[in-house]
Amino acid sequence: MQNKDYFSKDRTPTRGFNRVVIRKLFSYILRYKALGILSLFIVIAGTILFLMGPYLFGYTIDHGIVNGDISLLYKMAIALFGIKTVRLLLIVIQSYNLQMIGQKVTMDMRMELFRHIHSLPVSFFDKNPVGRIVTRLTNDIASISELFSVGVITVIGDLFIIAGIIVAMFLLDVQLGLLSLLAFPIMIILACWFGARMKNSFREIRRKLAQINSYLNENITGMKVIQLFNREGKNYKIFGEISDDNLKEQSKYITYFAIFQPSIHMVSGFTIAIILWYGGMRYLDGVLTLGVLVTFLTYVQNLFDPIRDIIEKYNIFQGAMASSERVFGLMEEQQEPDYSIANPYREIPKKEFKGDIIFRNVWFAYNDSDFVLKNISFQVKHGQSVALVGVTGSGKTSIANVLTRFYEIQKGAIFIDGIDIKKIEKIGLRYMIGYISQDVFLFSGTLRENITLFRHMEDSELLSIINSLGLMPFINRMQDGLDTKISERGANLSVGERQFISLSRIILYDPQIIILDEATSSMDPISEVFIQEAMHKITKGKTSILIAHRLSTILHCDKIIELNRGEIIEEGTHEELLKKDSLYRQLYKLSLKGKFVESR
């Protein structure tokens, strides 16, 4: 199960605002310039309308109520109602507009990330758990979306309102204006103190949530093993501990938040009280009119809401910054070299290749110089079949991995028809090679979709191909034929049925070279015969490399290569190897005693 290191990469970067990240984020908004400009325009218009409210209020008191001008009272009431209505209308448009910008930007990001993930080398997926990658595509993108939809423009709007109120206050009365600003240093101290604590707490909450997600992900995926080994109780306890950690952090955050809000209200109340007292004195001295005093008090009352809003939104900024760093970090992951998914459907001239394979002094390591293939040299001529045998971990699958260029070799060279495979574009190479691995991956969908891999094909054509392979019994056995629903990862299918799908996929693909990593799990003898015969038909006339575990498969091969710890120790035909005092001969004898030639 996951250890602490597993989560270390999910830690939120401590740096507050990263200029490079902000620039990249803005490059996304700039794609929607018109919507952005509309938002800014609404912010400015909204601020002006907002400031006009209290001003008209004061004006009405001084000129309408005090002077007894009833017609002015009517006009002002209508004007105030009009302003409020227009402002509300702008808020509706703004809210829709901001959500649209947020959604469009995040969709762009999600699509780019999804596309980028497809171009990453297999080694990336070895090192990065699925849960973490999915978190990038979901939680992190959602957090960035929040930044765009409720963060950026709202804060810009708040800043406009604060600046507008300060200017308006100073225009009305400089002394009272200066007095209101007295609250600012206290506000800054409070914001820094609470802000820092809320920020740390918020970061921890995010990390704890990531832990919860990863733990859930792993548990649900591995439910079979958990139930089989009665791990439910233990896992429940671990999950309880992680959730408890999260709860503690949440309660910390809630406490800070609960105290922060009233503190701001206290400062605001204190400032209003001072303005009321001092403004009242100035009114009594005849320096201020009643209208100006009321306008002033309304402005001061409205000054603190946007300040509180900005401090609260700071967390959204922090979260979004951290998420953006992680998303952009993933986008910067090195793509598979020499791989383009620009046009994966273009026709590759595969008929030009015959499929002669040469491995020449190949050395390969997954990690640094920990070589798992050492000085491997062999040749498979066009149309020949080679069986790779050897104990578990001897390097058989690694040979398939380097031939398909899922991993790049460190030394030596591999040739197909005399061309170094490094010079063949990966898309072309993979059109040429069909790889049937032990672990057949199935997608949720129908049987038809899993065979055709979601390409359009007439049922009659598909069935005739399956029939030519002699695999119709598999289709007939399925409840709804080609329409049979396959659940996620093919959980509702047997090993034999999965192999059947895998073989059918390959035949539709019609590659020149076939690599077949034979499944070790036993099938029923009848299914095995069907699959074996289909395999013969598929590999006929093709170059094939069989990672073999069954004697029946090996006997058919033109050549057998035995591997041990990444080196070729024996090579020859079945007869040649039997004549020698080879390991193969020992295995063969064992098989005659009734055991399979199991290489593992």
Ligand SMILES: Nc1ncnc2c1ncn2[C@@H]1O[C@H](COP(=O)(O)OP(=O)(O)OP(=O)(O)O)[C@@H](O)[C@H]1O
């Ligand atoms: N993705 C990987 N990253 C690091 N090491 C790996 C990776 N895949 C395999 N190895 C290591 O490479 C060595 C050869 O593995 P490989 O899968 O080629 O063996 P194999 O002969 O196919 O074994 P098996 O018959 O069990 O499938 C093993 O020591 C294995 O631990």
